[in-house]
Amino acid sequence: xxxxxxxxxxxxxxxxxxxxxxTEKQCHVLIPRDAILKTVGFLTGLxxxxxxxxxxxxxxxxxxxxTLSYVFSHTQQDSFIILEARIPENDPVFPSVTPFLPxxxxxxREIQDLFGxxxxxxxxxxxLVFHEDWPRGHxxxxxxxxxxxxxxxxxxxxxxxxVEGEGIFxxxxxxxxxxxxxxxxxxxxxxxxxxxxxxxxxFYTHKGTEKAGExxxxxxxxxxxxxxxxxxxxxxxxACAQALETLxxxxxxxxxxxxxxxxxxxxxxxxxxxxxxxxxxxxAFSFGASQLMRLKESLLRINERLxxxxxxxxxxxxxxxxxxxxxxxxxxxxxxxxxxxxxxDSIIQILWQVDSxxxxxxxxxxxxxxxxxxxxxxxxxxxxxxxxxxxxxDHPYAAYKELFxxxxxxxxxxxxSRMKVKIQEVYESFKLIYDALHTMPEGPLCSEAxxxxxxxxxxxxxxSPRGECFHWIATDREGKITRWxxxxxxxxxxxxxxxxxxxxxxxxxPLINKSFNLSYAGNDR
Amino acid sequence: MISIFFACAKVLFLMALAPLLSWFIKKMKAISQNRVxxxxxxxxxxxxxxxxxxxxxxxxxxxxxxxMPFVLFASVLSAASLTPVSGAVSLFGFTGDVIVFVxxxxxxxxxLTLAALDTGTTFGGMGSSREMTLSSLxxxxxxxxxxxxxxxxxxxxxxxxxxxxxxxxxxxxxFFTSLAxxxxxxxxxxxxxxxPMDNPATxxxxxxxxxxxxxxxxxxxxxxxxxxxxxxxxxxxxLLANLFFPWxxxxxxxxxxxxxxxxxxxxxxxxxxFVIGWIEIHSAKLRLFRAPDLLAVAFxxxxxxxxxxxxxxxxx
Numbered sequence: 104x105x106x107x108x109x110x111x112x113x114x115x116x117x118x119x120x121x122x123x124x125x126t127e128k129q130c131h132v133l134i135p136r137d138a139i140l141k142t143v144g145f146l147t148g149l150x151x152x153x154x155x156x157x158x159x160x161x162x163x164x165x166x167x168x169x170t171l172s173y174v175f176s177h178t179q180q181d182s183f184i185i186l187e188a189r190i191p192e193n194d195p196v197f198p199s200v201t202p203f204l205p206x207x208x209x210x211x212r213e214i215q216d217l218f219g220x221x222x223x224x225x226x227x228x229x230x231l232v233f234h235e236d237w238p239r240g241h242x243x244x245x246x247x248x249x250x251x252x253x254x255x256x257x258x259x260x261x262x263x264x265x266v267e268g269e270g271i272f273x274x275x276x277x278x279x280x281x282x283x284x285x286x287x288x289x290x291x292x293x294x295x296x297x298x299x300x301x302x303x304x305x306f307y308t309h310k311g312t313e314k315a316g317e318x319x320x321x322x323x324x325x326x327x328x329x330x331x332x333x334x335x336x337x338x339x340x341x342a343c344a345q346a347l348e349t350l351x352x353x354x355x356x357x358x359x360x361x362x363x364x365x366x367x368x369x370x371x372x373x374x375x376x377x378x379x380x381x382x383x384x385x386x387a388f389s390f391g392a393s394q395l396m397r398l399k400e401s402l403l404r405i406n407e408r409l410x411x412x413x414x415x416x417x418x419x420x421x422x423x424x425x426x427x428x429x430x431x432x433x434x435x436x437x438x439x440x441x442x443x444x445x446x447x448d449s450i451i452q453i454l455w456q457v458d459s460x461x462x463x464x465x466x467x468x469x470x471x472x473x474x475x476x477x478x479x480x481x482x483x484x485x486x487x488x489x490x491x492x493x494x495x496x497d498h499p500y501a502a503y504k505e506l507f508x509x510x511x512x513x514x515x516x517x518x519x520s521r522m523k524v525k526i527q528e529v530y531e532s533f534k535l536i537y538d539a540l541h542t543m544p545e546g547p548l549c550s551e552a553x554x555x556x557x558x559x560x561x562x563x564x565x566x567s568p569r570g571e572c573f574h575w576i577a578t579d580r581e582g583k584i585t586r587w588x589x590x591x592x593x594x595x596x597x598x599x600x601x602x603x604x605x606x607x608x609x610x611x612x613p614l615i616n617k618s619f620n621l622s623y624a625g626n627d628r
Numbered sequence: 629m630i631s632i633f634f635a636c637a638k639v640l641f642l643m644a645l646a647p648l649l650s651w652f653i654k655k656m657k658a659i660s661q662n663r664v665x666x667x668x669x670x671x672x673x674x675x676x677x678x679x680x681x682x683x684x685x686x687x688x689x690x691x692x693x694x695x696m697p698f699v700l701f702a703s704v705l706s707a708a709s710l711t712p713v714s715g716a717v718s719l720f721g722f723t724g725d726v727i728v729f730v731x732x733x734x735x736x737x738x739x740l741t742l743a744a745l746d747t748g749t750t751f752g753g754m755g756s757s758r759e760m761t762l763s764s765l766x767x768x769x770x771x772x773x774x775x776x777x778x779x780x781x782x783x784x785x786x787x788x789x790x791x792x793x794x795x796x797x798x799x800x801x802x803f804f805t806s807l808a809x810x811x812x813x814x815x816x817x818x819x820x821x822x823x824p825m826d827n828p829a830t831x832x833x834x835x836x837x838x839x840x841x842x843x844x845x846x847x848x849x850x851x852x853x854x855x856x857x858x859x860x861x862x863x864x865x866x867l868l869a870n871l872f873f874p875w876x877x878x879x880x881x882x883x884x885x886x887x888x889x890x891x892x893x894x895x896x897x898x899x900x901x902f903v904i905g906w907i908e909i910h911s912a913k914l915r916l917f918r919a920p921d922l923l924a925v926a927f928x929x930x931x932x933x934x935x936x937x938x939x940x941x942x943x944x
Contacts, residue, residue, distance in 0.1 A: 274750050274754070274834075275750065276750075276833070276834065281831040281832065281833055282831040282832075296916060296917070383912075385832065385835075386912040386913060387823050387824075387827040387829075387830065387912050387913035388911070388912035388913075389657065389660075389661055389829070389909075390660050390661060390909055390910075392661075393661035393662060393663070394661075394662075397662060457910070457911065457912060459824055459911040459912040459913070459914060460911075460912040462912075462914075462915065462918070463912050463913070463914075463915055467915075608915070608916055608917060609754070609834050610834055610835040610915075610916045611915065611916075612834050613832040613834055613835055
């Protein structure tokens with residue numbers, strides 16, 4: 104990572120300097136505002152670096168300016184580089200990287216809404232997080248925003264991108280849907296049954312979770328993290344805990360590392376089971392759906408027995424885990440996992456034998472590799488389109504370094520590939536759980552808690568069932584949490600659906616959507 | 629006089645039995661999914677509940693919206709009165725009732741699609757357009773398969789067709805009607821909105837056909853629509869049962885014959901419902917643009933059946 108810093112310095116001169124407070128794997132570099140475009144272009148274009156996400160923080164108290172951070176991951180080494188640029192309050196403009204990195208689109212629009220910074224040259228400057236009833240000039244993520252005040256609602260109009268032509272009509276769907284799901288609006292422009300354009304409008308459940316985390320104690324923050332996205336509770340909590348542990352310089356005991364792997368994989372198992380069930384259900388093959396939901400239920404019951412909660416809440420603690428798997432539990436756990444695996448095997452075999460189901464999923468909702476890469480797609484969705492990336496392997500955390508597993512990658516990018524990726528990952532998860540249980544060393548569950556250090560920032564990350572999930576935490580002079588950034592996989596993958604549905608027909612949308620199965624809560628935060 | 633009484637009783641019988649048949653398929657699906665499933669009373673109490681609920685009606689609704697449930701129900705009941713059930717003659721049986729039968733159903737469908745457009749909601753319009761696309765393919769297949777049977781029996785009345793075949797040997801029936809049976813089975817699946825054509829259990833508006841059209845309905849109107857849909861389903865199953873397995877119209881007389889007739893009839897329609905349920909359990913829903921292919925198969929079967937009768941001629 105030092106090499107990357109040196110390369111940057113050599114290229115752009117002494118205006119660039121390394122900041123204190125980084126770790127071996129996370130290097131912080133300060134760049135001037137004018138150099139943002141050049142350095143970002145240099146890192147993504149010429150070096151094997153990938154822009155993971157970008158965000159702003161209100162650091163006016165510490166640095167007399169806002170800070171913009173660009174997080175890059177090295178695609179060949181286990182390291183991250185974080186570029187930081189200061190944006191002065193009296194001239195709150197920063198250059199948009201969206202024109203050459205379209206994946207930044209939603210993120211830059213979010214920064215505009217929450218911080219009042221202006222992205223110059225942003226192709227689509229409409230507001231994203233706030234809807235038309237939110238008055239202009241109120242930026243809740245600024246430190247001087249009074250969160251108790253009542254914001255008067257105003258009237259306004261949101262302009263959807265229009266497709267015009269003969270026979271084109273718009274289908275508005277949501278934000279209230281049939282069935283028990285979260286709110287989100289989908290605007291289709293279709294010619295007959297084929298979809299010409301889809302525009303997604305979310306953030307109906309924006310709760311300001313990140314803001315709510317500011318000033319909270321680490322254990323309180325973990326509680327909040329568990330509630331970001333219900334079915335990914337453990338992933339979010341684990342990512343948050345890792346960031347906090349880096350901040351407090353806590354070493355997690357080895358047994359806890361292995362237990363974290365087991366719980367993370369248990370979470371992946373029940374998520375993937377329900378995703379595959381959902382695909383089967385939306386294709387109206389209810390046999391497969393109900394059988395897989397049955398397996399999901401057995402997994403949730405295992406969770407309940409091992410952890411006390413069905414969705415693995417309250418398991419993770421700062422510095423380790425709270426729940427152990429004892430020898431007696433282990434035997435029963437292994438037997439049950441084996442039984443679920445056998446059942447899963449036979450259900451999947453049946454699924455592939457149902458021609459009408461295979462016909463529905465084959466070639467439906469294709470995401471091309473270029474689209475997935477350009478929009479920074481993550482997780483099973485990206486892997487189904489041929490993007491070979493998985494944090495567990497590329498940037499190992501917990502005990503993944505000591506375990507062997509495959510990362511399934513398929514090329515076609517259709518619903519079938521996404522289903523195949525998830526099926527393969529289920530098998531890998533079974534294997535990981537089995538191996539982790541057997542190689543897990545004896546030892547303590549949790550390190551002693553230590554206070555988090557002041558004026559530091561750290562990144563925690565987990566490959567959640569939906570893809571890579573990042574938590575960024577920064578502390579102020581008193582060692583209080585001053586910025587908590589949650590980068591959830593759903594936020595990245597929602598825009599991909601807009602491309603996946605093109606050239607498909609309207610009645611296939613639910614199936615395509617289900618094969619992504621993204622979280623609204625994780626997206627809106 | 630007594631025959632009119634019997635014919636009326638027959639229609640009432642179909643009305644009463646229709647929900648039970650829906651229950652049977654629901655129960656089958658439930659068992660396939662390791663669920664307990666509803667009790668037979670449930671389907672009736674559901675209708676009862678809907679009949680006693682208040683209605684929420686869109687302000688944009690015109691008279692078509694209000695008239696549709698009644699037109700649909702009446703048209704389906706009229707079609708039921710043309711359907712030969714067991715022994716007794718149909719209430720309105722006359723020469724040419726095959727064509728009336730098909731267009732009575734079309735009348736109901738016409739109002740159904742119109743009413744779906746009436747309130748101006750997106751899903752209603754989508755449902756209407758899909759329903760019309762599919763039924764414009766199902767209707768010719770239905771008519772042609774009737775015609776092929778009519779050609780054989782020299783009768784355009786459903787009663788006539790049934791009574792002709794009930795005197796034939798099973799081999800002959802199998803020989804002359806199997807193609808038409810295939811066509812009619814596919815049309816039955818399409819008309820009763822079952823998988824693989826449509827999914828009656830889905831909550832996904834974007835994929836709906838029949839359900840999308842009735843999303844705006846509630847209370848009494850919805851009850852009428854649901855009930856007509858169930859009656860339509862039983863009519864088609866009855867037709868399949870009696871046109872292609874017609875062996876209960878011969879022999880005995882009096883109450884014994886009546887009892888045996890009803891028993892056999894029940895056995896046949898529940899067997900056919902089992903077939904429909906079996907297909908539903910074992911397949912996913914077709915992609916919307918593949919559904920016309922299946923209906924095209926029905927059409928081809930019907931044409932082949934008609935051609936077959938033409939080539940072989942009546943003398944055999």
